[in-house]
Amino acid sequence: MARTLYSLCGTDADRPFSPHCWKIVMALRHKGLDFEERPLPFTAIPTIEGGVSKTVPVLRDGQELISDSFRIALYLEEAYPDQPSLFGGEGGKALTRLVEGYSQRLVHPVVTRIALFDIYSILAPEDQAYFRESRERLLGKTLEEIRASRDEAIALLPERLMPMRHMLGFQPFIGGETPLFADYILFGALQWLRLTSGSLHLPADDLVAQWFERCLDLYEGAARAIA
Secondary structure, eight states: OOEEEEOSSSSOOOOOOHHHHHHHHHHHHHTTOEEEEEEOOOHHHHHGGGGSSSOOEEEEEEEEEEEEEHHHHHHHHHHTTTOOOOSSHHHHHHHHHHHHHHHHIIIIIHHHHHHHHHHHTTHHHHHHHHHHHHHHHSSSSHHHHHHHHHHHHHHHHHHHTTHHHHHHHHOOOOTSOOOOOOHHHHHHHHHHHHHHSSSOOOOSSSHHHHHHHHHHHHHHHHHTOOO
């Protein structure tokens, strides 16, 4: 069965960086499913599969075409029930929504402030124009104004990760002894930061940094291989 994941890149197709796409890269590996990843720049996303979605990830799995990272994860759980679970049951699905909200409402805004200009710098000119216009309109500031607050955002990041750090004092993954989709949600946010800004901006002995290293080692270090 042909399985294709459409994701996001800048000028370097070997460095896909979308946090939402990384959730699904890890989810597919968790399920042990083969796939081809096709990273595309921002301005090419509307051409995917005849314009099925304005955002990535988009997964083509045989005749099935699914967008939105959480919907894709739910699809994988239902379509491949004999493979390792992404949620660990119905309660896990509900709790994963909480992790999703925490990541997108508290962690993503800080990562955005840290990495925004770095993302801009790795885009082709036509994508830079789109990125500048769309992000400045969304955030109400110029990219340069956001870059000026970068050091403040780096200082804020450890505080935003405090709930994660508390949990990691009791277990190695959000999922317990082994990771679940909830882990991949937060991993995607920090992999986004790593791949665009070049650093996690956390000390090596931070519990979150150590958890991130464990995630990088998963699946024969496939995520770590993206430099």
